Amino acid sequence: MTTQKAGSVVFENIRKNYGAVTVIPDLSFTIEPGTLVTLLGPSGCGKTTTLRMLAGLEHPSAGRVFIGGKDVTMLPANERDVSMVFQSYALFPHMNSLDNVAYGLEASGLSRKEAREKAEDGLSLVGLAGMGHRLPAELSGGQQQRVAVARALVLEPQVLLLDEPLSNLDARLRRKVRTDIRELQQRLGFTAVYVTHDQDEALAVSDRIIVMKEGRIAQAGAPRELYEMPASSFIADFMGEANVIACEVIDVAGGEARVRIGKLEQRVPARNARPGAASLAVRPGSITVAEGQGTGLAGRVLHSAYLGGHVEYEMETEVGTLFIVDHAVDRTLPAGADATLGFKTRGIALIEH
Template sequence: MINVKPGSVVFENVSKTFGAFTAIPDLSLTIEPGTLVTLLGPSGCGKTTTLRMLAGLEHPTSGRILIGGKDVTMLPANERDVSMVFQSYALFPHMSALDNVAYGLQSSGLRKAEAREKAEEGLKLVGLAGMGHRLPAELSGGQQQRVAVARALVLEPQVLLLDEPLSNLDARLRRRVRTEIRDLQQRLGFTAVYVTHDQDEALAVSDRIIVMKDGAIAQAGAPRDLYEFPASAFIADFMGEANVIACEVVGQEGEEALVRVAGVDHRVASRHARPGSAKLAVRPGSIRIGASGGPGIPGRILHSAYLGGHVEYEVETAVGTLFIVDHDMTEGLPAATDVTLDLKKRGIALIAA
C-alpha cells in the first residue's frame, strides 16, 4: 500500500545568485501539507530555479528551506524526502516500465521482490496495470509520463515535484493527463509543487497559484482569485489574455466602483477603489458588441476572424485597439463595420494605474 506523508514547504528569505546575476533576490513562501501549488510565470521568472533549490539540485545563496519542519537547506537531493517528475520523463530506455518504477525502491535498499510488488501497485495506481513488461519505447507519451509519476510516488515522498510535466504532450493529451494528476493528488493527499508556464494548466490543477516575475512573487492565491481579481496589469494579462484600459474612478457604492471609460460609466466590483485614474483589465469575452449608435463605447472593426465556436475581433476605439472574443454571434461582422461596445459584469477587474 502506497502511504504518502504530506509535508509542508517553507522558504525563508531565500536568495540565489549565479555569478553577478541574481535569479532569486529574496523569496519567502509557505506551502501547506496536502495541497497542490503551482509556480507559474514566463521564462526567466525564477520558477525552475525555485523548484531546483527545493529538490536539492541547487543550493540557496542565503536563507533557509524547510520540508516538513526540517531544515534541508544544505542537504543533498537524496536526503530531502522529495521525488521529482521531469519534463523529459527520464526513464531508462532499456528497462521495462515495472523495472523503471522499482529502480528507486531497490536503490534505497528494498528487497527486489518487495520493490517489484510495490512497483506493480504504483503502475495500477496510475492506470497502467498489466503494462509493466513494456519498454518505454512501446508506450505513448502519456503512458511514459504516468510511469514517471508512479516511479516518484512509490517512494512515498513528503513532497512531489513536477517540472513542466506535460510540455511534451499534445494539447488533447495534456488535458487528460493533467486531470489524472489532479485526481491522483486529491485521492492520495500528497503535497505537490508544480512548475509550468501554461496558465490553463495552472488554473486546472492548482489549489493555489504563485505567479513569479523577476525572481519574486507577483501575486499568490486561489486560481479564481488570480483570474478574476488580478493585482496588476502583468497578472491580468498573464492569467489569460486581457485588454488593459485606462479609466477614471468617479464613485463608490457598496462593493462596486463607478468607473468612466471614454466618457461612458460602468459599475465594477471593487471594495476599496480610490477616486482618480486607474486601469481596467477586461477579458476578451467580457465585451459585448452592439450596433453603431447605441449606448456604449464607439468603435470600428479592424479585423474579424470566424473560428467555428466563436468570432475574434480587433476593434479600434478611443481607448486603444481591443481584442474581443464573441461566443454568441453565429456569423462574424466584417472589417470596417462601425459598432458600439459595452462591458459585461464578469471578467472585469479594477487595477492600480
Template sequence: MTTHRAGSVVFANVKKQFGTFTAIHDLTLDIEPGTLVTLLGPSGCGKTTTLRMLAGLEHPSSGRILIGGKDVTMLPANERDVSMVFQSYALFPHMSVLENVAYGLESSKMRKNEARERAEEGLKQVGLAGYGQRLPAELSGGQQQRVAVARALVLEPQVLLLDEPLSNLDARLRRRVRTEIRELQQRLGFTAVYVTHDQEEALAVSDRIIVMQDGVVAQQGSPRELYEAPASSFIADFIGEANVVPCEVLRSDGGQAIIRVGRLEHSVPGRSARPGPAKLAVRPNAITLEAAEAGAFPGSIRHAAYLGDHVEYEVETEAGTLFVVDPAVDRNLAPATNVSIGFHHRGIAIINN
C-alpha cells in the same frame, strides 16, 4: 502507497545568486500539506530555480528551506524526502516499465520482491496495471508520463516536484494527462509543487498559483482569485488574456466601483478602488458588441476571424485596440463596421498599477 506523509514547504527569505546575477530575491512562501501549488511565470522568472532549490539541485545563497518542518537548506537531494518528475521523464529505455518504477526502491536497498510489489501497486494507482513488462518505447507519451509519476510516488515522498511535466505532449493529450495528475493528487493527498509556463494548465490543476516575475512573487492566490482580481497589468495579461485600458474611478461604495471608459460608465467590483485614474483589465469574453449608438463607447471592427464556436474581433477604440471573443457566430461584423462597446459584470477588474 500511503497518503499521510504529505509535507509542508516553507521558503524563508530565500535568495539565489549566480555570480553577480540575482535569480531569486528574498522569496518567502508557505505551502500547506496535501495541496498542489503551481509556480507559474514566463521564461527566466525564477520558477525553475525555485524548484531546483527545493529539490536540492541548487542551494540558496541565503535564507532557509523547510520540508515537513525540517530545515533542509543545505541537505543534498537524496536526503530531502522529495521526488521529482522531469520534463524528459528520464525513463531507462532498456528496462521494463516495472523495473523503471522499482528502480528507486531497489536502490534504497529494499528487497527485490517487496520493491516489485510496491511498483505493481504504483502502476495500478496511475492506471497502468498490466503494463509492467512493456518497454517505455512501447507506450504512448501520456503513458510514459504516468510511469514517471508512479516511479516518483512509490518512494512515498513528503513532496512531489513536477518540472514542466506535460510540455512534451500534444495539446489534446496535455488536457487529459493534467486531469489525471490532478485527480491522482486529490485522491492520494500528496503535496505537489508544479512548474509550468502555461497559464491554462496552472488554472486547471492548482489549489494555489504563485506567479513569479523577475525572481519575485508578483501575486499568489487561488486560480479564481488571480483570474478575477489580478493585482497588476502583468498578472491580468499573463493569467488569461486581458485588454488593459485606462479608466477613471468615479466613486466606490459597498464593494462596487463606478468607472468611466470613454463615455461609458459601468459598475465593477472594486472594494479597494480609489477615485481617480486607474486601469481596467477586461477579458476578451467580457466585452459586448452592439449596433453603434450615439453617446456610448464607440469602436470600429478592424479584423474578424470565425473560429467555429466563436468569432474573434479586433476593435479600434479611443482607448486602443480591444481583442474580443464573441459567441454570437450567427452574425458577421465585417471590418469597418461601427459598433457600440459594453462590458459584462464578470471578467473585468480594476488594477491600480
C-alpha cells in the same frame, strides 16, 4: 500507498546568487500539506531555480527551506523526502516499466520482491496495470509520463515535484495527462509543487498559483482569483489575454468603484481604489457586442474572424483598440461595421495604474 506523509513547504527569505548575479532576491511562501501549488511565470523568472532549491539540486545563498517542518536548507537531494518528475521523464530505456518504477524502491533497501509488488501497485495507480513488461520505447508519450509519475509516487514522498511534466506531449494528450495528475493528487492527498509556463495548465491543476517575475512573487492566489482579479497589467496579460484600458474612478462606496470608460460607466470591485485615473483589465470574453450605434461604448470593426465556437474582433474605440471574443456566432460583423460595446460583471478588474 498512504497519504499521511503529505508535508508542508516553507521558503523563508530565500536569496539565490550565481556569482555577482542575483536571480532570486528575497522569496518567501508557504505551501500547505495536501495541496497542489504551481510556480508559474515566463522563462527566466526563477521558477525552475526555486524548484531545484526545494529538491536539493541547488542550495540558497541565504534564507531557509523547510519540508514538513524540518529545516532542509543544506541537505543534499537524497536526504530530502521529496520525489521529482522530470520534463524528460528520465526513464531507463533498457528497463521495462515495472523495473523503472521499482528501481528507486530497490535502491532504498527494499527486497526485489517487495519493490516489484509496490511497483505493480504504482502502475495500477496511474492506469497502467498489466503493462509492466513494456519498454519505454513501446509506450506512448503519455504512458511514459505516467510511468515517471508512478516511479515518484511509490517512494511515498512528503512532496512531489513536477518540472514542466507535460511539455513533451501534444496538446490533446497534455489535457488528458494533466487531468490524470490532478485526479491522482486529489485522491491520494499528497503535496505537489508543479512548475510550468503554461497558463491553462496552471489554471487546470492548481489549488494555488504563485506567479513569478524576475525572481519575485508578482501575485499568489487561487486560479479564479488570479484570472478574474489580476493585481497588475503583467498578471492580467500573463494569465490569459486582457485588454488594459485607461479609466477614471468616479467614486467608491460599499466595496464597489464606479468607473468611467470613455462615455460608459461601470461598477467594479473597489480593490482599495481611490477617485482618479486608473486602469482596468478586461478579458476579451467580457465585452458584449451589439450591431449598430446605441447606448454604450462606440466601436468600429477593424477585423473579424469566425472560429466556429466564437467570433474574434479587433475594434477601434475611443479608449484604444480592443480584442473581443464574442460567442454570439449567429452573425459576424464585417470590417468597417459600427458596433456598441458593453461590459459584463465578471472578467473586469481594476489594476495598479
